[in-house]
Amino acid sequence: MAQAKFQTHHGMVDILPGESEKWQYLERIIRETAAEFHFSEIRTPVLEPTELIARGIGQLTDIVSKEMFSFSRGETNYVLRPECTAPVARAYVQHHLDQRGGAQKLFYIGPMFRAERPQKGRQRQFHQFGAELIGTDSPIADVEIIRFMMRIYEKIGLTKTTLMINSVGDPESRAAYKTALQDYFRPQLSELSEISQQRFETNPMRILDSKEDEDQKFIEDAPLITDFLNEACAQHYAEVKQYLGDSGIIFVENPRLVRGLDYYTKTAFELISSDVGSQDALGGGGRYDLLIEEVGGKPTPAVGFASGIERLMIACEALGIPLGEEPALDVYVVTRGEAAQRWAMDAITQIRKLGKSATMDFSGKSIKAQFKDADRQNSRFAIVAGDDELKSGSFNFRDMSDSTETPKTLAEILDILR
Numbered sequence: 001m002a003q004a005k006f007q008t009h010h011g012m013v014d015i016l017p018g019e020s021e022k023w024q025y026l027e028r029i030i031r032e033t034a035a036e037f038h039f040s041e042i043r044t045p046v047l048e049p050t051e052l053i054a055r056g057i058g059q060l061t062d063i064v065s066k067e068m069f070s071f072s073r074g075e076t077n078y079v080l081r082p083e084c085t086a087p088v089a090r091a092y093v094q095h096h097l098d099q100r101g102g103a104q105k106l107f108y109i110g111p112m113f114r115a116e117r118p119q120k121g122r123q124r125q126f127h128q129f130g131a132e133l134i135g136t137d138s139p140i141a142d143v144e145i146i147r148f149m150m151r152i153y154e155k156i157g158l159t160k161t162t163l164m165i166n167s168v169g170d171p172e173s174r175a176a177y178k179t180a181l182q183d184y185f186r187p188q189l190s191e192l193s194e195i196s197q198q199r200f201e202t203n204p205m206r207i208l209d210s211k212e213d214e215d216q217k218f219i220e221d222a223p224l225i226t227d228f229l230n231e232a233c234a235q236h237y238a239e240v241k242q243y244l245g246d247s248g249i250i251f252v253e254n255p256r257l258v259r260g261l262d263y264y265t266k267t268a269f270e271l272i273s274s275d276v277g278s279q280d281a282l283g284g285g286g287r288y289d290l291l292i293e294e295v296g297g298k299p300t301p302a303v304g305f306a307s308g309i310e311r312l313m314i315a316c317e318a319l320g321i322p323l324g325e326e327p328a329l330d331v332y333v334v335t336r337g338e339a340a341q342r343w344a345m346d347a348i349t350q351i352r353k354l355g356k357s358a359t360m361d362f363s364g365k366s367i368k369a370q371f372k373d374a375d376r377q378n379s380r381f382a383i384v385a386g387d388d389e390l391k392s393g394s395f396n397f398r399d400m401s402d403s404t405e406t407p408k409t410l411a412e413i414l415d416i417l418r
């Protein structure tokens with residue numbers, strides 16, 4: 001086929017019929033689970049102030065320094081949101097959501113944008129579902145967030161996953177750890193990859209996240225954050241693990257787990273699948289007790305997660321887990337002549353009022369072509385209407401699965417469909 005003149009941008013895809021049903025199915029499960037956990041939906045704009053994202057996520061992160069789709073109009077700087085935690089924090093402060101009373105349990109589903117190099121499981125426009133629990137520092141909240149995330153995967157049937165957890169401490173614990181890491185890496189600095197050398201000064205914890213081969217042997221023996229946690233962080237982490245265990249959630253402690261966003265404090269976690277390819281993080285999250293204040297609110301502890309929908313789909317496909325299918329059509333009305341077309345317009349309305357799907361031909365196809373069309377749309381039944389049928393009030397009602405036809409009035413057909 002000739003290539004279309006206009007194509008989607010690299011790393012951005014259309015979701016077409018046949019695929020969109022899978023999305024609807026997943027979104028239904030996410031919404032159902034959110035209702036069970038009593039999380040309320042929040043929808044924020046796709047465009048956010050650049051300053052919010054830069055401050056929220058961190059100037060030195062890959063996302064902010066290299067991957068932002070941003071532009072200006074006049075004095076205003078816009079960025080296509082690369083994630084939704086900073087936007088939700090903004091909305092929480094802007095609309096005084098704390099005044100709703102108690103901790104706020106919010107969830108979202110929507111597109112995010114990062115100008116990364118596209119590959120399998122990594123797009124420039126991708127979709128996340130996620131949740132934020134704002135206004136409590138209780139470790140029970142961390143576990144509630146993880147339980148919500150895990151329950152969605154469980155319902156979908158994607159259980160071949162590994163939950164990795166860590167504590168990245170608070171600024172006090174991290175300052176001590178940063179010094180220890182720099183002391184450890186300094187003697188071998190020139191042997192580290194270029195990117196890790198850059199991170200040495202700015203954010204040495206990110207060296208632990210390096211994928212470069214030459215860094216791996218140094219990372220192996222690096223000091224661990226868990227040895228530098230102050231008492232409050234250590235206690236919080238111990239309780240999170242305790243409650244996860246009590247909830248029957250299996251996890252692996254990974255003291256080298258660091259996340260790509262700067263706002264995390266204490267708990268950090270990632271859900272990994274070996275069935276997605278090299279981009280193996282299905283989802284991730286953690287606690288961010290300082291973000292709300294950073295974006296202009298009162299000190300407010302919070303915890304959340306976000307998961308990639310595309311990666312979830314890749315894993316399901318690899319494991320043969322079925323997602324929603326294109327729905328079959330209930331009735332196709334095959335027409336011969338203009339009077340029959342007019343009759344069909346009314347008939348499909350009556351069928352639709354029963355909550356059944358119905359359609360007809362709109363382009364004047366032959367009877368044979370209409371039956372073909374009904375087949376292609378996977379129709380369960382067809383009604384044949386022409387001048388004779390209109391006169392007698394009796395229509396051939398065809399069961400498309402075995403092509404048997406019985407004469408019926410429209411009232412009888414509606415009864416059968418009901």
Ligand code: HAM
Pocket residue numbers: 082083084085114116121122123124126127128130131132260261281282283284285286287288303304305306307308309310311
């Ligand atoms: P994140 O780890 O940057 O965290 O992204 C969460 C998930 O989004 C990833 O695990 C992955 O499944 C998916 N994802 C990220 N980038 C891409 C991409 N380019 N293509 C496809 N999928 C992608 C966050 O975004 C945090 N806001 C999570 C959070 C919520 N933390 C606290 N609350």
